[in-house]
Amino acid sequence: MTAAAAPDTASRWIRILVLSAALALTALAWAYVYWLAQQMAAPQSAMMPDMPDMPGMSMSDADLMAASFTPWTFTRFFLTFIMWLVMMVGMMTPSVTPMVLIYARVARPGQPRGRLLAPAAWFTCGYFVAWSLFSLSAALAQWALEALALSTPMMVATSRRFGGAVLIATGIYQWLPGKEACLSYCRAPLAFLQRHGGIRPGAGASLRLGMLHGGYCIGCCWALMLVLFVVGVMNLLWIAALMLVVLLEKVLPAGRAFSRLLGCAAVAAGLWMLAH
Numbered sequence: 001m002t003a004a005a006a007p008d009t010a011s012r013w014i015r016i017l018v019l020s021a022a023l024a025l026t027a028l029a030w031a032y033v034y035w036l037a038q039q040m041a042a043p044q045s046a047m048m049p050d051m052p053d054m055p056g057m058s059m060s061d062a063d064l065m066a067a068s069f070t071p072w073t074f075t076r077f078f079l080t081f082i083m084w085l086v087m088m089v090g091m092m093t094p095s096v097t098p099m100v101l102i103y104a105r106v107a108r109p110g111q112p113r114g115r116l117l118a119p120a121a122w123f124t125c126g127y128f129v130a131w132s133l134f135s136l137s138a139a140l141a142q143w144a145l146e147a148l149a150l151s152t153p154m155m156v157a158t159s160r161r162f163g164g165a166v167l168i169a170t171g172i173y174q175w176l177p178g179k180e181a182c183l184s185y186c187r188a189p190l191a192f193l194q195r196h197g198g199i200r201p202g203a204g205a206s207l208r209l210g211m212l213h214g215g216y217c218i219g220c221c222w223a224l225m226l227v228l229f230v231v232g233v234m235n236l237l238w239i240a241a242l243m244l245v246v247l248l249e250k251v252l253p254a255g256r257a258f259s260r261l262l263g264c265a266a267v268a269a270g271l272w273m274l275a276h
Helices: 005-040 059-069 074-110 118-147 160-173 177-187 189-195 203-225 227-231 236-251 255-275
Strands: none
Touching (some): 005 074, 074 189, 074 203, 074 236, 118 203, 118 227, 160 203, 160 227, 177 189, 177 236, 177 255, 189 203, 203 227, 203 236, 236 255
């Protein structure tokens, strides 16, 4: 093997390992989300066998009443946080994988032969630390919405006004400068690295860069995630759709126009909900 061929071989194996790890992580996260969705799809009567049937009460009313029978405890809050975290791992891993591949390639020349993947691994950990903080915020929001009777224990919005307002707010954010700034860094990984000092040696520096990139990613995507509070946090079709939307925003040549088009659609859907 020539000296020129050795780096190419190393790069190829790094790509294979990163892609394999991303695929495995996404598959595991989706397997857990699917299992959890199936558990939550159990009939309401099976979840609360002691609750008597009440003639004249709609399913929405029953769900609202059920909130008083399922008080939030530390265990329930922790499991809700884990649910959000695993869901974010499943949704965001595909969109961050191109950035991880670039980071692994750029960082490789300065690494010992046995630690070629270490910078990329620490960067990925930092990225998901940022999304862990988002997941904590989402769990707190879910707790608050249920306490205000704006969400059922099944994690679906109870008010069309609330749902419409959330969709309109999401659509407006798609047009704001903050969204555009965060999306620009997500769409241009090398520009992000240059803006923040490039590759620096050490796990701490990679972890910090990962957290910064995760912060920009949250700034780009947080409003889209609010849609789950309207359509159902465990709605698998919408989770998959949002995962695809996030990925397309970052990789499509006309990603910014695509983002604004989504904003218009969200505003239109919100107005429709308010009108009905």
